[in-house]
Amino acid sequence: MPITVPFILILLLLATAWAHLLPGWTRPDVFFAVTVVPAFRESAPAHHILRVYRMILWSGAAATMIVVLATGMGALALVQIAAFFVSLVLAHHQSLAYAAPPATVVEVDLAAPPETLPGGPVVALLPTISLAALAIWASNHWDQLPRRIPVHIGWHGPDRWIARTPASVYGFIAAQTAVSLSMILLAWGVLHWSRRNSIRGPAAARDRRFRRLNVEILVLVAYFPAAGAWIALLKPDVSGILAGATLLLVAIGLVRVTRAMRSPVTAPVGDGTPDACWKMGVFYFNPSDPSIFVAKRFGIGYTVNFGNRWSWTLLGAVILIALCAKEYLR
């Protein structure tokens, strides 16, 4: 049996457990991406829908594990993604029968203060500035750079390196800068291209806190490419610590966002997006909505409005940057 199979099975179990818990990690007035009254979650139909969702999910996981163990092909674990979507689509479809009438009255606070990036532009651009400083430092201390520079951290430590050549080193720094700036762009987009649903009371405070946390995580993540570049060029032997710290901080951030989503909500019921625009419960497609980012109805954080052409442009740019960075550092 290949050594990766047990590891893949553990990942499969963890992913299934994550999907098992996900329905409880959404705002109380949304159930499987359908707007409901918050009390619906405690009703018998809701319990039934949840039970069926989890049954299909775990049945799929069990079947996938058997197939993987029998064939020894770890790639077959991807079958579980299909099981997840089947269970989700079914639960979403069943929940639509209990959808609450959406709030049709929209209120906007004209005097609302503008929301800004945490710490302002200086904090947002500090990673880019530090990477520019790193490039200058590298050109002045070329001989002090390691001959092999780690650019990827695997489970057993660094597993991909680049040679100490000007094209590699400056390309690496440029790639890290592009990734960092992408994160800042996403943070800025969440602040300016997403809808502010509630304007008063605890619901408004909850919305603000949720948005703020997401933005803080994105800004924080923007620091890691910069830190990674500094460490790779100056102290390559401690790169693994940074990868561990990244995972830990992102996990803490996700827990905080999840808690912010679950806090009690009053009015208006729902997030202001029509149920019909949530395809399969996870893809938001609404050409009439100018928002580019919308808070996920199933899952944590934000997703893009696939009905907005600017979302595709933004998504394409971010994916292109990621692919170029990956290809360059291969």
Add this chain to the structure above:
Amino acid sequence: MTLRIDLNSPVPVYRQIVDGLRILLVNGELRPGDSLPPVRRLATDLGVHFNTVAEAYRTLAEEGWLEIARRSGARVIARDVPRSVDRETSEGFQRRLRELVAEVQARGFPRRRIVSELRRLAARLEGA
């Protein structure tokens, strides 16, 4: 200071934005020098097309309430109120008021309630 629109209303959203902002302007809640949210921000929060908000701002600018700048968005400016009311405006006001009363009556709004609302509005106007 709240702008409120009803997406189910038969009144077009553009008209609701104009009417809502005009109430705030007439009541003095929006004063000369105040800034309105940028078109994109307001459109995103309302969930309507940018052009709908831009058109509403343009209408209010034509009425003399707003000054629209390309970069800084819309700003409330001091507006001279016409001293005399022309006949068309006067007749239009009476017609729209009658239409509104008839519409809410048709929807089952009690006559007594309509009278009390009109009295309250009149008292507020006299006190202003």
